[in-house]
Amino acid sequence: xxxxxxxxxxxxxxxxxxxxxxxxxxxxxxxxxxxxxxxxxxxxxxxxxxxxxxxxxxxxxxxxxxxxxxxxxxxxxxxxxxxxxxxxxxxxxxxxxxxxxxxxxxxxxxxxxxxxxxxxxxxxxxxxxxxxxxxxxxxxxxxxxxxxxxxxxxxxxxxxxxxxxxxxxxxxxxxxxxxxxxxxxxxxxxxxxxxxxxxxxxxxxxxxxxxxxxxxxxxxxxxxxxxxxxxxxxxxxxxxxxxxxxxxxxxxxxxxxxxxxxxxxxxxxxxxxxxxxxxxxxxxxxxxxxxxxxxxxxxxxxxxxxxxxxxxxxxxxxxxxxxxxxxxxxxxxxxxxxxxxxxxxxxxxxxxxxxxxxxxxxxxxxxxxxxxxxxxxxxxxxxxxxxxxxxxxxxxxxxxxxxxxxxxxxxxxxxxxxxxxxxxxxxxxxxxxxxxxxxxxxxxxxxxxxxxxxxxxxxxxxxxxxxxxxxxxxxxxxxxxxxxxxxxxxxxxxxxxxxxxxxxxxxxxxxxxxxxxxxxxxxxxxxxxxxxxxxxxxxxxxxxxxxxxxxxxxxxxxxx
Amino acid sequence: xxxxxxxxxxxxxxxxxxxxxxxxxxxxxxxxxxxxxxxxxxxxxxxxxxxxxxxxxxxxxxxxxxxxxxxxxxxxxxxxxxxxxxxxxxxxxxxxxxx
Numbered sequence: 001x002x003x004x005x006x007x008x009x010x011x012x013x014x015x016x017x018x019x020x021x022x023x024x025x026x027x028x029x030x031x032x033x034x035x036x037x038x039x040x041x042x043x044x045x046x047x048x049x050x051x052x053x054x055x056x057x058x059x060x061x062x063x064x065x066x067x068x069x070x071x072x073x074x075x076x077x078x079x080x081x082x083x084x085x086x087x088x089x090x091x092x093x094x095x096x097x098x099x100x101x102x103x104x105x106x107x108x109x110x111x112x113x114x115x116x117x118x119x120x121x122x123x124x125x126x127x128x129x130x131x132x133x134x135x136x137x138x139x140x141x142x143x144x145x146x147x148x149x150x151x152x153x154x155x156x157x158x159x160x161x162x163x164x165x166x167x168x169x170x171x172x173x174x175x176x177x178x179x180x181x182x183x184x185x186x187x188x189x190x191x192x193x194x195x196x197x198x199x200x201x202x203x204x205x206x207x208x209x210x211x212x213x214x215x216x217x218x219x220x221x222x223x224x225x226x227x228x229x230x231x232x233x234x235x236x237x238x239x240x241x242x243x244x245x246x247x248x249x250x251x252x253x254x255x256x257x258x259x260x261x262x263x264x265x266x267x268x269x270x271x272x273x274x275x276x277x278x279x280x281x282x283x284x285x286x287x288x289x290x291x292x293x294x295x296x297x298x299x300x301x302x303x304x305x306x307x308x309x310x311x312x313x314x315x316x317x318x319x320x321x322x323x324x325x326x327x328x329x330x331x332x333x334x335x336x337x338x339x340x341x342x343x344x345x346x347x348x349x350x351x352x353x354x355x356x357x358x359x360x361x362x363x364x365x366x367x368x369x370x371x372x373x374x375x376x377x378x379x380x381x382x383x384x385x386x387x388x389x390x391x392x393x394x395x396x397x398x399x400x401x402x403x404x405x406x407x408x409x410x411x412x413x414x415x416x417x418x419x420x421x422x423x424x425x426x427x428x429x430x431x432x433x434x435x436x437x438x439x440x441x442x443x444x445x446x447x448x449x450x451x452x453x454x455x456x457x458x459x460x461x462x463x464x465x466x467x468x469x470x471x472x473x474x475x476x477x478x479x480x481x482x483x484x485x486x487x488x489x490x491x492x493x494x495x496x497x498x499x500x501x502x503x504x505x506x507x508x509x510x511x512x513x514x515x516x517x518x519x520x521x522x523x524x525x526x527x528x529x530x531x532x533x534x535x536x537x538x539x540x541x542x543x544x545x546x547x548x549x550x551x552x553x554x555x556x557x558x559x560x
Numbered sequence: 561x562x563x564x565x566x567x568x569x570x571x572x573x574x575x576x577x578x579x580x581x582x583x584x585x586x587x588x589x590x591x592x593x594x595x596x597x598x599x600x601x602x603x604x605x606x607x608x609x610x611x612x613x614x615x616x617x618x619x620x621x622x623x624x625x626x627x628x629x630x631x632x633x634x635x636x637x638x639x640x641x642x643x644x645x646x647x648x649x650x651x652x653x654x655x656x657x658x659x
Binding site: 241275542 | 566580605608612615630
């Protein structure tokens with residue numbers, strides 16, 4: 001069977017699995033729909049968080065990103081994992097004890113309805129920017145491996161997500177994500193292990209990493225590139241720090257991750273899920289830099305100094321040249337390809353970072369069955385993240401806006417129906433973005449992290465750790481943090497007063513942490529200048545700090 | 561829990577958090593960003609140490625920090641006689657009898 005046949009087979013098998021799980025885990029009430037009935041075991045919840053978190057970008061692009069940015073790529077590796085320490089220690093146990101459905105729920109109950117509305121707007125904005133990229137990712141993987149158009153791929157993805165998310169809500173999504181994590185991690189590790197064995201004789205990529213790293217450093221220096229391990233080639237010291245911090249605090253402020261800690265049975269299980277989540281994520285994140293190094297080494301080793309005629313005979317070179325992600329131009333006409341940092345002499349003119357993971361198995365000459373599996377892994381990563389984000393969009397509309405603010409007298413059946421309708425709407429919007437992608441998805445993701453760090457993280461942590469924090473402080477803090485971060489980034493990207501303008505050379509991706517600090521300062525100042533929160537609110541804070549004791553939503557009535 | 565116990569429990573929790581978050585900041589934001597160039601002078605089996613921390617070591621540290629936190633907090637809960645699962649089961653039984 002050829003690659004196409006294997007890919008079809010893998011996709012059919014995995015998609016059937018997701019649909020089978022969806023049918024078995026239909027949601028019966030709003031608790032099932034928004035928080036999976038609050039009864040997901042810690043290990044399963046951790047795997048679901050991991051799949052939720054690792055998107056098409058993590059699976060397909062990250063190894064390549066790190067391979068091309070060298071040490072600068074570490075900001076993503078550290079930022080997107082370090083945030084879980086903040087989540088585990090500062091948010092997860094307390095939000096579980098609070099025990100409701102959404103992030104705006106906590107903001108609304110702890111502060112005020114005004115704060116809830118600001119939180120809803122942030123949650124929807126952050127989730128929409130993310131989901132746009134995911135649906136596109138589904139379409140791209142389909143088109144590359146299954147010879148359909150990107151749009152048909154997006155439609156197939158929409159149909160599958162629509163089926164399990166509308167039917168099962170959080171319950172269906174959680175259990176499909178457990179399956180999706182298994183698929184994506186197997187698809188990621190098999191090629192990594194095979195290549196590591198092939199190149200270094202050591203099957204563990206993390207150990208084979210060092211040997212190839214040294215070789216790559218030498219090769220890059222020979223060809224005139226910056227040494228692969230040189231520390232400030234991409235970002236300077238200050239920006240390495242600020243971007244890493246922004247990604248960490250942004251991660252801890254992303255609503256689709258935070259809501260996952262409502263779905264466990266107890267505070268203890270919530271803490272454990274945070275551990276399992278980072279454990280599962282770290283398997284992929286520590287393998288990615290190794291794949292980046294192996295793959296870059298392999299490609300340069302094959303291409304550099306080879307004759308163009310010979311290269312054109314290699315299967316994967318031919319295949320990836322057809323997609324436009326790899327292109328050669330024999331500029332000096334000597335029939336030999338040279339890879340250099342100089343635009344004028346470089347003859348590997350296109351070397352797309354996404355090739356690193358997707359072409360990896362072919363470059364290493366692995367069997368076709370594995371090439372197909374990698375495609376299924378990419379789809380699993382994109383679908384699982386899309387569905388988690390869609391749930392946040394759906395719950396923000398149906399639960400926070402319609403039920404909490406407009407129609408608090410609604411019946412259980414009505415609320416469940418609204419949730420499903422909002423989910424359907426969300427899938428349509430996501431699909432629309434997948435088919436008509438905004439040209440600036442990459443830029444907007446920096447925006448999403450910056451805004452999450454600037455808005456949610458400070459008000460959530462102060463809400464738990466400082467009883468004196470009040471509604472006026474929270475609203476003022478969020479307003480200042482959001483405005484500052486948004487103005488800085490929008491001006492930097494598109495120009496309001498001066499495109500590309502920076503304050504002390506701070507990269508737009510690193511401004512979120514500055515905005516978060518401003519948010520905190522304003523929150524403290526305004527809270528101290530205004531009246532302390534009511535005794536009732538201070539009791540709520542006291543209550544979330546301790547596990548057990550009339551807990552688990554008994555008071556709030558979240559879990560029926 | 562009595563009010564004294566509660567404040568003792570909370571203070572222990574805050575102390576543990578402070579220690580772990582300090583390690584987190586030193587490793588994740590210090591060693592791998594601010595001081596990475598100095599650490600790169602140290603070689604770890606051929607890999608510059610700062611580089612290795614940024615791409616591997618810091619992530620392992622984060623996992624270990626959460627693991628330690630989970631373990632300590634479970635011990636703390638136990639020493640204060642907190643058993644959420646038992647409490648939940650009891651509530652469920654009580655509710656079942658009432659209805």
